[in-house]
Amino acid sequence: MKLLVRAPMVERDLNRLKGVFSEIIYNPWTITGERYYEDEMIELLTREKPDGLIIELDEITEKVIRNYKGLKFIGDCRATPENIDVKSCSAYGIPLLTTPGRNAQAVAELWLSTVIMFLRNVLASMKWMEEENWIDGTTPYYLFRGNELYEKHVGFIGMGAVPRAIFKLLKPFNCKVSYYDPYLKNEIEGAEKVSLEEIFKNCEIVSVHLPSNENTREMIDEKLLNLMKEDAIFINSSRSNVVDNKKLYRVLDERKIRGAIIDVFDVEPPIGGKTIFDNLDNVILTPHIYGATFEVVNHQSKIITDKILKFIDGENLEEIIFNSDILTGES
Numbered sequence: 373m374k375l376l377v378r379a380p381m382v383e384r385d386l387n388r389l390k391g392v393f394s395e396i397i398y399n400p401w402t403i404t405g406e407r408y409y410e411d412e413m414i415e416l417l418t419r420e421k422p423d424g425l426i427i428e429l430d431e432i433t434e435k436v437i438r439n440y441k442g443l444k445f446i447g448d449c450r451a452t453p454e455n456i457d458v459k460s461c462s463a464y465g466i467p468l469l470t471t472p473g474r475n476a477q478a479v480a481e482l483w484l485s486t487v488i489m490f491l492r493n494v495l496a497s498m499k500w501m502e503e504e505n506w507i508d509g510t511t512p513y514y515l516f517r518g519n520e521l522y523e524k525h526v527g528f529i530g531m532g533a534v535p536r537a538i539f540k541l542l543k544p545f546n547c548k549v550s551y552y553d554p555y556l557k558n559e560i561e562g563a564e565k566v567s568l569e570e571i572f573k574n575c576e577i578v579s580v581h582l583p584s585n586e587n588t589r590e591m592i593d594e595k596l597l598n599l600m601k602e603d604a605i606f607i608n609s610s611r612s613n614v615v616d617n618k619k620l621y622r623v624l625d626e627r628k629i630r631g632a633i634i635d636v637f638d639v640e641p642p643i644g645g646k647t648i649f650d651n652l653d654n655v656i657l658t659p660h661i662y663g664a665t666f667e668v669v670n671h672q673s674k675i676i677t678d679k680i681l682k683f684i685d686g687e688n689l690e691e692i693i694f695n696s697d698i699l700t701g702e703s
């Protein structure tokens with residue numbers, strides 16, 4: 373069996389796969405920095421004729437699948453396979469393996485840091501120092517005095533791998549944690565399952581963790597945003613289009629809530645480098661970097677290899693093959 377690998381992976385796992393595949397072509401997109409689109413994928417697959425494919429950003433459309441019928445599985449090193457036509461994969465009977473949680477620790481760590489930075493006015497105080505404002509007679513202690521995260525009420529919308537990793541990091545902060553996730557089978561010990569409205573009404577930190585699909589588009593609408601407390605912070609590090617961002621802008625501009633931390637935008641990169649939130653002073657904006665750590669390669673490599681080996685052994689197939697009906701994401 374021949375495996376074509378277009379996702380960055382580590383040697384440890386490529387060696388594990390060597391036990392199963394007689395030939396492995398390792399050509400991750402990161403070498404050239406270019407993702408392959410439809411026609412390049414067709415050309416590559418037709419030329420190499422692999423039995424298995426591992427990708428991260430390359431595009432798999434219906435046309436790709438129709439033109440190359442040799443794939444026995446596709447491994448996608450993503451939490452949500454946004455780069456793949458999932459419906460066509462199931463129509464053509466190609467199992468899809470994904471890597472939920474590959475960036476959970478990365479996102480959780482930056483989530484915690486930026487939330488604390490927000491609560492403690494760190495960015496404003498840094499800017500103030502850069503502007504050489506700290507002179508006799510100024511009172512930075514009072515000017516930038518903030519809040520502790522300790523014992524705050526945190527609400528997660530979607531309770532996949534990322535919010536679960538954040539939940540673990542929050543333990544020493546003794547926060548009250550609520551979550552909304554109608555698709556989660558098991559309850560999360562130490563957190564309270566509530567309605568979507570209750571999250572917005574009661575939490576001081578409201579954090580969105582939804583995949584983007586037709587059911588989640590602008591799910592966070594004006595009605596929900598208007599329920600938020602005046603001192604609440606809104607965080608979106610999942611996907612931009614799950615929020616009505618024009619309405620979010622309005623509640624921020626009118627200071628109906630305390631602020632927002634936003635890592636994902638409707639257009640990326642934003643046109644002319646400008647986002648609709650730029651003129652606000654109650655936001656922390658980051659350029660979609662919550663999941664950007666070197667360690668993610670190690671995590672995705674392990675997760676996809678474990679799954680492929682189980683898949684080949686025919687183990688727990690229902691658990692490991694991506695189910696497109698799952699709505700609440702791991703992203």
Ligand SMILES: O=C(O)[C@H](O)COP(=O)(O)O
Nearest residue numbers: 450451452475662663703
């Ligand atoms: O932050 C990331 O790493 C990207 O949003 C990709 O995430 P995904 O694995 O959920 O697709």
